[in-house]
Each structure stands twice: as structure tokens, then as C-alpha cells.
Amino acid sequence: MARFSFVDGRVGWRYLAVSAGAHQVRAVQRFARGVRHATVPGVRARALAGPGIRYHAAEAGHEVRLTVPGEFDAADRRAIRQRDVTSVPEQFVLELPRATLTGREGWVFHDGRLVEDLWQEAGFPARSLLPPSRSLRPPVHLPGTTVSLLMPWSPNYYHWTVQTVPRVLHVRRALGGSLDDVDQWLVPGRAPAFVAQWLDLLGVPASRRVEVVDADAQFSTDRLVVSSVPGRNRWVSAPTVDLVRRAALPVPPTGTGRRLLLHRDGQVRRLLNADAVLEALARRGFEVVDPAALSITEEARTFAEADIVVGVHGAGLTNLVFCRPGASVVELTPRSLVYPTFAKLALAAGVRHRVVVGSEPRLPWPLRFPDTHADLLVDVSRLLAAVESELARLAHSC
Known part of the structure; x- marks a missing residue:
């Protein structure tokens, strides 16, 4: 099984202060461009x-x-x-x-x-x-x-x-x-x-x-x-989800039952306690999948065969468009990135969506913004509770 280890993560109050300042600068720049082009x-x-x-x-x-x-x-x-x-x-x-x-x-x-x-x-x-x-x-x-x-x-x-x-x-x-x-x-x-x-x-x-x-x-x-x-x-x-599904996989596979844990190899939204998460989910039959290593058709088939998918908020979860209706996805996300991208996508795909928010510090409300770079620490017990609940639901629906 792959091993993951991260240090010096993008968490904590110092990081939050710097990221909030950078966000405000970008917002001002965007506003200025809008003013400059207001007469277009x-x-x-x-x-x-x-x-x-x-x-x-x-x-x-x-x-x-x-x-x-x-x-x-x-x-x-x-x-x-x-x-x-x-x-x-x-x-x-x-x-x-x-x-x-x-x-x-x-x-x-x-x-x-x-x-x-x-x-x-x-x-x-x-x-x-x-x-x-x-x-x-x-x-x-x-x-x-x-x-x-x-x-x-x-x-x-x-x-x-x-x-x-x-x-x-x-x-x-x-x-x-x-x-x-x-x-x-x-x-x-x-x-x-x-x-x-x-x-x-x-x-x-x-x-x-x-x-x-x-x-x-x-x-x-x-x-x-x-x-x-x-x-x-x-x-x-x-209808958009259906178009994408049929374009990538005209004939859906008949096999199901796979349990996927998405590997994320990037410099943002790193799972800082990934080893503990991997160990806990491996005992429950999850296999590690790296979507970036697959072709489009391989991704579509892999996710179409899945009963449940666990992954950090990011590109890999886009593939839930290929999941069969009734499957489950558990999204892991930093506390600074509580954003409905995959809740909305799951709704369109007919997929059940759960979110487990990280346990790291977060900015107070007036300063909150969707921080797409923040790393996260997951409470493993909370994650397992969400996963066990979904596995029980899937078993009951069979």
C-alpha cells in the first residue's frame, strides 16, 4: 500500500492570516478590473x-x-x-x-x-x-x-x-x-x-x-x-451528468462493489494524517486509486464499479459523475474550504454525498473564503462513523 507523509502543512493561524490577506488582494484586483471595464x-x-x-x-x-x-x-x-x-x-x-x-x-x-x-x-x-x-x-x-x-x-x-x-x-x-x-x-x-x-x-x-x-x-x-x-x-x-457519462462510457459495466480511497499527490489540500486514514480504511476493504494515473475511460469504468468513494476535495472527486446512482461519496475537506461543489454534483448524479470537515483551525466568519490551498487534518473516528453509516445503508439496499 502507498505511504503518505506530510510536514509543514498549510494549517494554523499564521497560514490563515497570510491566506486571508492574499484573498483580499485578489478580490480588490478583480473589483478594479470590473470598474475598469464597466463601460464595455x-x-x-x-x-x-x-x-x-x-x-x-x-x-x-x-x-x-x-x-x-x-x-x-x-x-x-x-x-x-x-x-x-x-x-x-x-x-x-x-x-x-x-x-x-x-x-x-x-x-x-x-x-x-x-x-x-x-x-x-x-x-x-x-x-x-x-x-x-x-x-x-x-x-x-x-x-x-x-x-x-x-x-x-x-x-x-x-x-x-x-x-x-x-x-x-x-x-x-x-x-x-x-x-x-x-x-x-x-x-x-x-x-x-x-x-x-x-x-x-x-x-x-x-x-x-x-x-x-x-x-x-x-x-x-x-x-x-x-x-x-x-x-x-x-x-x-x-442531463449534463448523463451527457458526460454516455460520452465516456456508452455501455456501463455490470460489476460493482468496489470501495475506493482516492490518492491525491499534490501541493495543496494535502491530507496531513493520511497514514492513519489509509490504515483505517484499508481494514475495511478500501483500495487506493490514483485517478491521475488512469485514462478517461479507465476512470469512468473504475468509478462506475464503485459502491463508495472517499477522497479529499479536489479534481479526483469530479469522477463521481461516473458513479452509479445510489453509490456513496464521502468528501474530506479543510475547515477553510466548506464549499458545495461536490454536494451539487452528487445531487445531479444521483449519488449520496457526505462531508467530513477537517479539525484544523479556521478563520472567523467575516474573513472566511473558500481556501483551495489549505491542508487538512481528519478526525479518523468521525470519518469511520460516516463510512460505516454509508456501508450499512448500501448493505441494506442490496
């Missing part, structure tokens, strides 16, 4: 009209509601509701003649106006993320038909899997089920291997991929086809 004219997709402009509805908007775990204290209840929303807008595919794309995130402009609702994240409006206009290069012209898969926070594994992959599938449907007429695809450059694997699975030819690396990049297009970004504020829908 904008337009919503449905308001666009003219020759060659087409709007294809892809998925209906709907109301959403977060259920907060009953064992959370008041501070964690407030933290998990930060930046939450009560509705998710309609998803769509837009065809635009003579569009311009700006920056590494691919912000779309038509006739000098920002198409505002392609990006739907509350709390991070498009204008706060736009690159400085004075630093942009002259546009590179792309003839024919271009599809853009660019967006903020990509190619992070979570955002790629549950936001970008569905965009390809929405575009394919809008184009009549075929991607043959697409001349080039704008994709994130210097991306991890999973990006190319997914694009191969989805039928996007490598020869037609244009990798975008630079924040000052600009492109002009003859014809742009682009999908809105689904999963507003982590509210991934059940």
Missing part, C-alpha cells in the same frame, strides 16, 4: 439579430436549492451558501458571423459588444475577468467555421469535465449531429493529457485544434459557433 458595451445572446445569427436552446433553465448538512454549525452553514444562486439560466449554442474572441478565456464580442450571458457565474462577472484592452494583440483571422471551447478556469479537470465536455456535445447537436464542417477548434494550450483524451473521444480532430496560451491573444472569425458555459456556481444538471 454588452448584449445578451437572445437580443442579437441579423443575417447568419442563430440561437439554439440546449437545456432549459431551472430553479435550484441547496440542502445544508444538519451537522454543520452556523459558520459552516453560512460558508457553504457563499455565492450560491437559486436558479440556473437556459443553456444555448450561438452561431455568429464576424465575431471576435479575446484573451485566453475566449470572451466573445460581436459588433464591439460583449456577449454577456455565455458566461453565467454569479460573483465573477465577465467584466471583472476581461484582459486589459491596451495589451491585446491584433486579431488573428480564422476562416470558415470556428468553435471555441475557451472559458475561465479551464483546463482544470472539474471545469473541463462538467462544463467544457457538455459544450462540445451541445455544439454537435446544434450542428445536426456532425462536427465535420468545423474548420478549427479553439482549445486551451499547454493542457494536461486529459484534454486531448477527451477531444479524441468526442471526435475533435487533432489537426483542427488551435491551442490558445496567451492572455493577450485575439481572433476574428468568419463564423463562430459557441456554447454557453453550463454549471453556474457549480449547479451541474442531471
Whole structure:
């Protein structure tokens, strides 16, 4: 069995003070960018009209509601509701003649106006993320038909899997089920291997991929086809989960029963008492799995065969989209990162979700923010109680 040992973790009051200060600096910078771009004219997709402009509805908007775990204290209840929303807008595919794309995130402009609702994240409006206009290069012209898969926070594994992959599938449907007429695809450059694997699975030819690396990049297009970004504020829908599942694993495996403990080999969100957790769960039949060492199809099959998954908040838990409905996931998370990403994803996937919050110190409420770098210490007895409860439920349901 693999052994894990970490020292000098990102925990304690000194670390918390430094991380809170850095977060405030980033928030001020983002606010300043929003102010600087406040006068950028904008337009919503449905308001666009003219020759060659087409709007294809892809998925209906709907109301959403977060259920907060009953064992959370008041501070964690407030933290998990930060930046939450009560509705998710309609998803769509837009065809635009003579569009311009700006920056590494691919912000779309038509006739000098920002198409505002392609990006739907509350709390991070498009204008706060736009690159400085004075630093942009002259546009590179792309003839024919271009599809853009660019967006903020990509190619992070979570955002790629549950936001970008569905965009390809929405575009394919809008184009009549075929991607043959697409001349080039704008994709994130210097991306991890999973990006190319997914694009191969989805039928996007490598020869037609244009990798975008630079924040000052600009492109002009003859014809742009682009999908809105689904999963507003982590509210991934059940139809989106179904699209991703079927794309990676058209025929689900029949075997189940595996118990997975996800190995996380990274510099953030390290499990500081991982040895104790590994020892306790190994006695209960858990096997250590490193999702990063698997191909997309291997990940999909592995998680589809699982009854229960335990893992630290991070990319690996994105694979719960492949778990069978009725399976269980137990998420381990730092006290400074009580965030509903995987609770919402589990709800869409029909998977039961439990969270075990770390026992390290946390900031008081006015200073709380989702600290994605903090390490964690897990109370092993609390973890085992959650795991035993889920195993009993699974045994009873058989």
C-alpha cells in the first residue's frame, strides 16, 4: 500500500492570516478590473439579430436549492451558501458571423459588444475577468467555421469535465449531429493529457485544434459557433451528468462493489494524517486509486464499479459523475474550504454525498473564503462513523 507523509502543512493561524490577506488582494484586483471595464458595451445572446445569427436552446433553465448538512454549525452553514444562486439560466449554442474572441478565456464580442450571458457565474462577472484592452494583440483571422471551447478556469479537470465536455456535445447537436464542417477548434494550450483524451473521444480532430496560451491573444472569425458555459456556481444538471457519462462510457459495466480511497499527490489540500486514514480504511476493504494515473475511460469504468468513494476535495472527486446512482461519496475537506461543489454534483448524479470537515483551525466568519490551498487534518473516528453509516445503508439496499 502507498505511504503518505506530510510536514509543514498549510494549517494554523499564521497560514490563515497570510491566506486571508492574499484573498483580499485578489478580490480588490478583480473589483478594479470590473470598474475598469464597466463601460464595455454588452448584449445578451437572445437580443442579437441579423443575417447568419442563430440561437439554439440546449437545456432549459431551472430553479435550484441547496440542502445544508444538519451537522454543520452556523459558520459552516453560512460558508457553504457563499455565492450560491437559486436558479440556473437556459443553456444555448450561438452561431455568429464576424465575431471576435479575446484573451485566453475566449470572451466573445460581436459588433464591439460583449456577449454577456455565455458566461453565467454569479460573483465573477465577465467584466471583472476581461484582459486589459491596451495589451491585446491584433486579431488573428480564422476562416470558415470556428468553435471555441475557451472559458475561465479551464483546463482544470472539474471545469473541463462538467462544463467544457457538455459544450462540445451541445455544439454537435446544434450542428445536426456532425462536427465535420468545423474548420478549427479553439482549445486551451499547454493542457494536461486529459484534454486531448477527451477531444479524441468526442471526435475533435487533432489537426483542427488551435491551442490558445496567451492572455493577450485575439481572433476574428468568419463564423463562430459557441456554447454557453453550463454549471453556474457549480449547479451541474442531471442531463449534463448523463451527457458526460454516455460520452465516456456508452455501455456501463455490470460489476460493482468496489470501495475506493482516492490518492491525491499534490501541493495543496494535502491530507496531513493520511497514514492513519489509509490504515483505517484499508481494514475495511478500501483500495487506493490514483485517478491521475488512469485514462478517461479507465476512470469512468473504475468509478462506475464503485459502491463508495472517499477522497479529499479536489479534481479526483469530479469522477463521481461516473458513479452509479445510489453509490456513496464521502468528501474530506479543510475547515477553510466548506464549499458545495461536490454536494451539487452528487445531487445531479444521483449519488449520496457526505462531508467530513477537517479539525484544523479556521478563520472567523467575516474573513472566511473558500481556501483551495489549505491542508487538512481528519478526525479518523468521525470519518469511520460516516463510512460505516454509508456501508450499512448500501448493505441494506442490496
